Amino acid sequence: MALPPSQARVVIIGGGVIGCSVAYHLAKLGWKDVVLLERKQLTSGTTWHAAGLIAQLRATANMTKLAKYSQELYGNLEAETGVATGFKRCGSITAALTEERKEEIFRQAAMARAFGVEAEEISPEEVKARYEHLNIDGVTGGVYLPLDGQGDPANIALAMAKGARQNGAQVIERTLVTGVKKEGRRITGVDWEQGGESGHITCEMVVNCGGMWGHQVGKMLGTNVPLHACEHFYIVTEAIEGLTQMPVLRVPDECAYYKEDAGKMLLGAFEPNAKPWAMDGIPKDFEFDQLPEDFDHFEPILEAACERMPMLAEAGIHTFFNGPESFTPDDAYHLGLAPEMDNVWVAAGFNSIGIQSAGGAGSALASWMDTGEKPFDLGDVDISRMQPFQGNKHYLFERSKETLGLLYADHFPYLQKNTARGVRRTPFHQHLLDNGAVMGELAGWERANWFANEGQKPEYEYSWKRQNFFGNVAAEVEAIRTNVGMYDMSSFGKIRVEGRDATAFMNYIGGGQYDVPVGKIVYTQFLNKTAGIEADVTVTRLSETAYFVVTPAATRLADQTWMQRHVGDFNVVITDVTAGEGVLAVMGPNARKLLETVSPNDFSNDANPFGTAQEIELGMGLARVHRVTYVGELGWEVYVSSDMAAHAFETLHAAGRDMGLMLCGMHMMDAARMEKGFRHFGHDITAEDHVLEAGLGFAVKTDKADFIGRDAVLAKKESGLENRLVQFKLTDPEPLLYHNEPVVRDGEIVGYLSSGGYGHHLGAALGMGYVPCKGETAKEMLESTFEIDVMGTRVKAEAQLKPFYDPTSERVKA
Known part of the structure; x- marks a missing residue:
């Protein structure tokens, strides 16, 4: 049996269907020095006993694209390699x-x-x-x-292994990777054992395709790969x-x-x-x-x-x-560059759909490794969505009991997982529960999604129709729109960027202008080279040398990693400070009035205009208020250090009692942001959506020094938009929208909704989605007739580029 070489461009660990796919696709791209090491025999872990079901339809457009690619690949592999894959399109x-x-x-x-x-x-x-x-x-x-269709799983893997060899890759069996050498954030080589022999391969990259061993292989490589x-x-x-x-x-x-x-x-x-x-x-x-x-x-x-x-x-x-198969905490596989290291890639945790996913996943990963850019948005499966704590063994044991069954459970909207809950709690957790909060979970955070009325069971009753909290959310939206509401935003990521080059670094990493007065807040995006959106954040200048970046809860690690990887020679320190502060959003036309009852500070437009932050006294403590909103109303986000968080809540809650202050949840926030046309990262804006086509050109300042994505922004201004993010409102108040419903323009399907929800204040379901518009003006596009396909029935929809609610933002700036 051949011994491994002493050096390679990339070492792939694991010879199941995904390891073989990655080797095959890298070799097809012309990579030389590709070495795959398999501890025993190819396919001997999970692949050999897979059922071999090959479906095309997945939960999102890009996952479907990958599954369709797998099918086409398996159909052609036999002719290419002479290995029978048993692939049949049987429906x-x-x-x-x-x-x-x-x-x-x-x-x-x-x-x-x-x-x-x-x-x-x-x-x-x-x-x-x-x-x-x-x-x-x-x-x-x-x-x-x-x-x-269906196919023979082991032979599909063996066909890709043969194809990889035909294109120059080395596939070596019975070779166990026993350790690695590290320098900083890079692996420089791997140690191996084969029979009585042992050795070392120096390499530029490593790919963890360890399947159910992926978690322990990940640990050896200094990375977190949560699966069980x-x-x-x-x-x-x-x-x-x-x-x-x-x-x-x-x-x-x-x-x-x-x-x-x-x-x-x-x-x-x-x-x-x-x-x-x-x-x-x-x-x-x-x-x-x-x-x-x-x-x-x-x-x-x-x-x-x-x-x-x-x-x-x-x-x-x-x-x-x-037979054993590996499952991840959210039933989506792990793909991409591991956040903890700069040359360790992952393709593992396929949740019983490895055969249908492996062709596409291997192709996408190989392309990403080859160009350094994602071929399209892979947010659903990007390994950076996993939180560090999710590698905890006890957590994985508890959660995996449920995730296998969730494959065939009813996939209701807003479905919450039951196992491994309560790991991350905000400083207001108990206060919210005491007031009827019904918790949901995101990235391990327990978050109040809605509040039960007295006598109402504080739990979800799932359905595809109006769920039991529909009326509760309507009341919460009404409070925010007509009076004042308060909700917990502590789970949102908080990243501090500090150092001599902080301003120059921010101006390079983001599309906005950050050379602003201390206390100014900038809404902004971090762009990639194609001007796709890698992160959607607010940035507050705290001092001459410090900025405060607020990210969505689920993407804090991904956003921080993106920044870290682009530091280069800038003199900055980037620190996660999420747990250090609790955050209460106080929103609604009476938000100013409420804050004035608990603080002697000045909340007027002159002293604290929209888009600025100030330090305040609150009750007997201190806080910092940011005048921004994700719900489209006058309001402030109140940041308070964790030790004073309970005091801040009790002070605001007591003062709000006489004003009819209502506690609100995340479902309210989502409904209100839909009415205001605010984008949701991961749904409406992703790494493959151009910032101008997303309607966010106002947040990009091309007249400053060079920044990532600037050339692509200027090029798009020159060439014109090919798609526009359009907002839709159904003319019938009854049907509900969730996302992915087809968008029908003049009788033809032209796209699908990137997000959907109910606009309680507007009295109808709302959606957003990209509509192709090459060579057209916005006016010409909007003159079409639009419908949304709800469960096979086409429902008429109004279409607008401006928000349906408060299009001029008068209320926000009141």
Whole structure:
């Protein structure tokens, strides 16, 4: 067996389907010195026992793009490499057993069309016509995707490994990576063992494709890769006479999927309470292993399946299989450059969809490694979305029990996870709970999403229709619009940038002008080279040498990492100070009045105009107030050090009692920002959305010294916009929008909503989405007829570039 070379451009650790895909795609891009090391044999971890379902439709447009690419790749690999991949386009059917599930899958079918995937809503009878063996008792509807398929997972991986070798990569088995050498934020080489031999490879980059070993490989590389292995069960029947090729069938309400395979039937399960595996580490000699059978655990699924597919009751069981697969805390895989190191990449944690994801994920990662830029927005799966604490073993054990089952659970809007909760709490946590807060979780933070009324159960009751908190949020929006509301913003990221070059650094990293007076607040974006939006933040100048950057809660690490990677020779220190201060937003036409009752400071337009901050006395303590808003009203964000946070809350809450102050939650904030047309990072604005097309040109100052993305901003001004972010309001107040609904212009689908919600003050659902407009004026585009496809029904919509609420921002500046 070949020994590894002494040097390489990149070392890929792990020879499952994703490791083989990364090696294949890098080699196809012409990379030389690509070395893949596999501890045992290729595919011997999880890939070999995967079910091999290959679906095209994912939850977002870009994830769908990657899944479609995987399909096309697997279709062609056989001709390229001579390895049979078993890839067949047999179609797939998802059958719903409830009205709620039917709405979910019909909304997905509409979304599929917006993403360019063929999908058809079908009746229970049509489900039966396409899947004769199915008992359709209780089936409420189905969705058919004719181009979905299935394949042989191990051979798909082996075909990519062969393709990688044909293009010059080295794929070396039975070679364990035992350690690494580090210099600062870089790995300079990896140590290996093979048989009795050992050695070292110096390298420029490392890719962690360790699958269920990804967490421990990550630790060895100095990075955080949160994932945990769970047991995954399926059975294969004896041969069934007359059974021919069938579509893949999913019955998520019974946690089951069915796949015909060479005249046998495979039944697999994603049960709601999974069994995490290998708390004490994966056994050293694990290779093509299966785990002990647990028939009791699988029996309820099998019983329901025998009713649903009566022929199963007659067929003998040939194989009862239990094998481990890795799951991440949010059911999305990990891809990209690890935040803690500057040359360690990750592609791991594929949550049982590794076969359908690996082709596209490998291609996207290879492109990112090759150019240094993401090929398109990969925010859903970017490893930098994971918080440091999420690598905690106990946390991963608790959360992984739930994430496996969530694959087939109802994906209701605003669905909250139940496990591993309460890890991060703001200083106001107990005060909010005492006042009826119903908590949601984001990036580990417990946040008040809405407030229950007296006598109302303070918990979610999920639905695709109006949920039990709909009226509560309406009342909170009304308080903010007509009186005064207060909500907790402590979870938002707070990053301090300090040093001799702070102003010059900020002017390089961001599109705004930061050479402003002390106390001035700048709303701004950090852009990439193509003027796509990497971060959407507010920046407050605290002193001659210090700035305070406020980021969304989920992207604090990503935003801080982006800044850190661009420091270069600037003399600055960048520090996360999120936990140091609690933040209460006091918003509404009576916000000034409330603050004047608790503080002797001057909150007038002369002393504290919109977009400025000041230090104040508050009650018997001190605070700093920032006059900005994400809800489109007069208001202040009150920053108070954590030790005085409880006092600040009690002071404001008591003073607001006589004024009718209402405590509000994150759902209110989202509804109000939609009415005001404020963008939501990750939805409306991402790394691939040009800042001018997003309608944020006002925040970019091209007349200053060079900054990242400046050339791309000037080029777009020259060439004109190809898309515009448009705001939509349904003319019928009844339908609800969530996001990804197709946008229909003059009868043709032209895009989809990047975000959606209900405008309680405006009395209708609202959405935002990009509309192609090459060569058109804004006026010409808006003269079209627009509709939004809600679950297959086209609903008329008004379209505007200006906000539907307070378009001139008079209220904000009152």
